[in-house]
Amino acid sequence: MAKIHQLKLGARAKTSHSKPVHYLLRLFTSGTTPRSTKALRNLRKICETDLEGNYDLEVIDIYQEPGRATEFNIIAAPTLIKEEPLPTRRMVGDLSDTPKVLLSLAIARAK
Incomplete structure (x- = not known):
């Protein structure tokens, strides 16, 4: 009979020899629109x-740095890109559904 192994996401998993996972996040906003402001507030809380x-x-801010939006192929704002740890993940929206954001970006929830 096959054994079932439960996997845990890396952000909270620590061993005596490992360091916590470090995240590199980029949030592309469209000025101070309500949706961009809400996305930033929600992301900071997360x-x-x-x-x-x-x-x-x-x-x-894609209004102030439009070249960066082109560089990262941003077609809507707000857009969050998780660059590290791999794989790269993207989310569009105000990031108000915290459990969905954590799952989509593969971030372990604090206990």
Whole structure:
């Protein structure tokens, strides 16, 4: 009979020899629109609660830096890109559904 193994996401899994996972996040916003402001507020809450300082967050306003939006193939804002750890993941929207954001970005929930 096959054994079933339960896998845990890496952000909270620590061994005596491993470091916490470090996240590299980029949030593309469209100025100070209500939706972009809400996305930034929601993302900061997720970072403070679930990433415990193990992240770098870059916020890019596509109105001020349109070349960056082209560089990263951004077609809608707000868009969040999780660059590290791999694989790269993207989400579009105000990030208000925290469990969905965590699942989509493969971030383990703080206990």
